[in-house]
Amino acid sequence: MPLADFLSQLAELETAAREAFAAAADTHALEAARVEFLGAKGGRLKAAQKGLGTIPPADKPAAGQRFNAVKTQIDADFAAAKERLASAATTGQAADFDPTTPGTPLVLGHLHPITQTIEELKDIMGRLGFSATEGPEIEDEWHNFEALNIPASHPARDPLENFYLATAESVAGAGGTPGAPLLLRSQTSTVQIRVMENTRPPVRIVSLGRVYRPDTADATHYPMFHQIEGLLIDRRVTMADLKSVLRLFATSYLGRDVHIRFRPSFFPFTEPSVEVDMQWGEHWIEFGGAGMVDPNVLSAVGYNPDEVSGFAFGLGVERLCARRHHVTDIREFYKNDVRFLHQF
Ligand code: FA5
Secondary structure (H helix, E strand, C coil), rough: CCHHHHHHHHHHHHHHHHCCCCCCCHHHHHHHHHHHHHCCCHHHHHHHHHCCCCCCCCHHHHHHHHHHHHHHHHHHHHHHHHHHHHHHHHHHHHHCCCCCCCCCCCCCCCCCCHHHHHHHHHHHHHCCEEECCCCEEEEHHHHHHHCCCCCCCHHHHHHHHCCCCCCCCCCCCCCCCCCCCCEECCCCCHHHHHHHHHHCCEEEEEEEEEECCCCEECEEEEEEEEEEEEEEEEECCCCCHHHHHHHHHHHEEEEECCCCCEEEECCCCCEEEEEEEEEEECCEEEEEEEEEECCCHHHCCCCCCCCCCCEEEEEEHHHHHHHHHCCCCHHHHCCCCHHHCCCC
């Protein structure tokens, strides 16, 4: 190849490389250009080098010199383009980054308000000397009704008032006879029976858990809700003890200014029985039931009603929590709307 042709080829290559490197908008484009011009295998500079061998010997030194100069220039253009992209990346970042901008706060989960309430109520009752126990949510009729002095003819046992389970199997630990009907417990009073069956008096327990009733949901009702059950059995326990404990409980959870009142009522498992109302602004709201444990119940669990007496109470946890936080509809607790739940 004549020297002139070789030199014009080199000049063309030099221009093309400079333009390609200058046009590369990002590191991928620059790398593609590098491979095209400087690639060790099949790069255009490599191809041009092969032309050197075809130059007449007299012209070789000049051709070689020019080739080296072009190679140096292309290397330099590549390095400059690389530098340009690197500094654009860092200055771009620096422009966007403002260390004084407040960070995005991490969203931390927390316990559901009803769980928080349960923990707090356990704590309050613990300070009054009541230890926490639990019972199964699937119950047999003995613990949910029979032992609580609710005979088969009682309207509370109507299948339409309860969630009976289709299965006739008895569950481990439920203590029922195999084949006996099972239901979702409708009250935590079941736990009173379970504890008394296994403990000698004195007894001082509290039990918090879910209960189920086919009630229509409204501002104060839900088909699944929670109760706190308290039971104290000892010698010479009176209604006065019951009222003192409930008043202490209410003021500890709701504040010193809360008032409670008892209204005469009826529960098959307590005698006498009362409804427990607490003040809510101008109104009195029913929070639960209570009374002196009926002698029939004491006998059913093998206690001697002539030796021991006791009181029991069962209150709705959702209503307590709602009263404390001024929530006017307990359905809010179960909508799973995080905007609501975040506030607790
Ligand atoms: C009972 O369940 C009795 N076991 C309470 C008791 C225990 C009496 C020990 C005597 C001795 P009652 O059905 O009234 O009683 O329910 C008690 C409380 O549970 C109610 O006052 C209310 O606060 C709450 N409650 C009842 N039904 C619902 C419901 N569907 N949704 C939310 N809370 C409810």
